[in-house]
Amino acid sequence: MKRMLKKSKGFTLVELLIVVVIIGILAGMMMLSTGGATAKAEATKIVSDMRNMKAAAVMVYADGSEWPKKIGELGPYLDGKVASTSADTQLIGKATYTLVEADPHLSIQATVTDGEISKALNKLVSSDVLVSSTDKVYQMRIK
Numbered sequence: 001m002k003r004m005l006k007k008s009k010g011f012t013l014v015e016l017l018i019v020v021v022i023i024g025i026l027a028g029m030m031m032l033s034t035g036g037a038t039a040k041a042e043a044t045k046i047v048s049d050m051r052n053m054k055a056a057a058v059m060v061y062a063d064g065s066e067w068p069k070k071i072g073e074l075g076p077y078l079d080g081k082v083a084s085t086s087a088d089t090q091l092i093g094k095a096t097y098t099l100v101e102a103d104p105h106l107s108i109q110a111t112v113t114d115g116e117i118s119k120a121l122n123k124l125v126s127s128d129v130l131v132s133s134t135d136k137v138y139q140m141r142i143k
Helices: 013-064 071-077 115-124
Strands: 089-092 095-102 105-112 129-131 137-141
Touching (some): 013 071, 013 095, 013 115, 013 137, 071 089, 071 095, 105 115
Antiparallel strands (some): 095 105, 105 137, 129 137
């Protein structure tokens, strides 16, 4: 009688375990590398929001010949990003925004509490964004 040898097709448990470990290592490496990118993206969003608020403040002035006194006055010009309230400050994302008036200048101030975002903002700061001595407060002059 001939004995038929059954040849099994597929992967062994050890081979599957090795693949799972390799995928886990690669996923862990990806998670580490995306942390810095997230902070940089948030920092870019903050600078962009400040520029949009600056443009909105100019539109408020163009419509009423008067500069806005509170950040909430910018609401109708910002597609709902800022609530149209009489509040002095607005929390949007990871920053708190305030209008600061120091004659003859009006500035938008963004306060950031996240250290990683603050570091990314310090690298992104352009000529129109001023950094205070605490490195967590950023101002953009409007007028």
